[in-house]
Amino acid sequence: MNRHLSVTLVIPARNEESGLLALLPNFLGDNAVDTPFDLSVTVVSDHSTDRTVEVAKSFGAYVVEVPEFMPCGKGEALHFGLHRSYNADIYVTCDADLTDFTLDHIVRLVEPLVRDEDTVMARASYSYQDESGEDASTHRVTRLMARPLLAIFFPELAALQSPLAGEVALRARFLKEISFLSGYAVDAGLLIDTYLSYGIDGIKQVDLGVKNHRHHGLDILSLQAREVAYAILYKANRISLAEIEKDREFPFELDPEYLN
Numbered sequence: 001m002n003r004h005l006s007v008t009l010v011i012p013a014r015n016e017e018s019g020l021l022a023l024l025p026n027f028l029g030d031n032a033v034d035t036p037f038d039l040s041v042t043v044v045s046d047h048s049t050d051r052t053v054e055v056a057k058s059f060g061a062y063v064v065e066v067p068e069f070m071p072c073g074k075g076e077a078l079h080f081g082l083h084r085s086y087n088a089d090i091y092v093t094c095d096a097d098l099t100d101f102t103l104d105h106i107v108r109l110v111e112p113l114v115r116d117e118d119t120v121m122a123r124a125s126y127s128y129q130d131e132s133g134e135d136a137s138t139h140r141v142t143r144l145m146a147r148p149l150l151a152i153f154f155p156e157l158a159a160l161q162s163p164l165a166g167e168v169a170l171r172a173r174f175l176k177e178i179s180f181l182s183g184y185a186v187d188a189g190l191l192i193d194t195y196l197s198y199g200i201d202g203i204k205q206v207d208l209g210v211k212n213h214r215h216h217g218l219d220i221l222s223l224q225a226r227e228v229a230y231a232i233l234y235k236a237n238r239i240s241l242a243e244i245e246k247d248r249e250f251p252f253e254l255d256p257e258y259l260n
């Protein structure tokens with residue numbers, strides 16, 4: 001890798017002050033000197049009411065705040081943050097609640113894009129087992145809903161271990177070509193768009209071992225599952241935008257006007 005390559009890590013964060021306190025020291029501050037490329041970090045505060053903004057700034061991250069007029073949502077935050085970040089060759093995204101996502105993980109996610117021009121997306125692949133080797137209560141939306149539904153409509157994507165993981169490296173030129181879906185639909189939307197444009201060979205998996213992160217209860221997971229199901233059905237042309245929107249409070253496919 002080389003120092004002329006610019007990489008921007010974009011972290012959507014809604015009330016993540018405690019997550020960021022654990023995560024940001026992994027690659028900002030003293031650890032920043034070791035990057036094999038030019039790395040900048042953008043934290044996108046999504047209507048946070050805690051100290052997310054102050055904590056991110058205290059580590060030297062570039063902070064953008066989703067404007068009041070935009071709805072909350074992971075897709076909204078990523079959409080806004082990616083476009084408000086400094087120009088980079090490669091963008092990496094990660095969730096703010098990961099406890100042991102490090103500079104090494106960023107380097108490993110970027111590597112397939114550096115090695116092969118035809119790779120557009122490199123995505124984290126995590127174990128379903130915990131450190132003791134037991135099947136863990138993890139990837140619940142993935143295993144119970146997303147992979148079975150992908151197996152029906154996009155079988156090649158069902159073979160991915162962690163098709164919803166938020167830890168992804170993306171080539172900048174690809175981001176200019178795609179639309180963003182709102183809320184938790186964004187991860188599945190980006191994945192399927194990449195696949196439809198570049199095929200399975202455009203996507204590489206990077207084994208990052210065990211993922212340690214906060215686990216939501218079934219109420220939030222059920223909302224997540226619905227949004228991811230919408231994304232898969234919509235991209236499979238099995239459901240229309242009108243059908244989705246009558247069941248939602250905000251747009252499913254994000255309006256580029258949000259970026260102006």
Ligand SMILES: O=c1ccn([C@@H]2O[C@H](COP(=O)(O)OP(=O)(O)O)[C@@H](O)[C@H]2O)c(=O)[nH]1
Pocket residue numbers: 011012013014015016046072073074077094095096097166213214215216224
């Ligand atoms: O309305 C939201 C919901 C989530 N997120 C961020 O999106 C990432 C993933 O969300 P979450 O942790 O809820 O998903 P999980 O990984 O638990 O499925 C986190 O950094 C959140 O702070 C956000 O910016 N806005």
Ligand SMILES: O=C(O)[C@@H](COP(=O)(O)O)O[C@H]1O[C@H](CO)[C@@H](O)[C@H](O)[C@H]1O
Pocket residue numbers: 074095137138139140141142143164165166167184185187188214215216224228
């Ligand atoms: O992988 C999954 O099934 C869900 C829930 O994860 P856990 O069961 O709490 O490990 O989490 C992912 O899906 C979300 C919706 O697409 C993404 O936003 C998260 O980044 C991802 O961790």
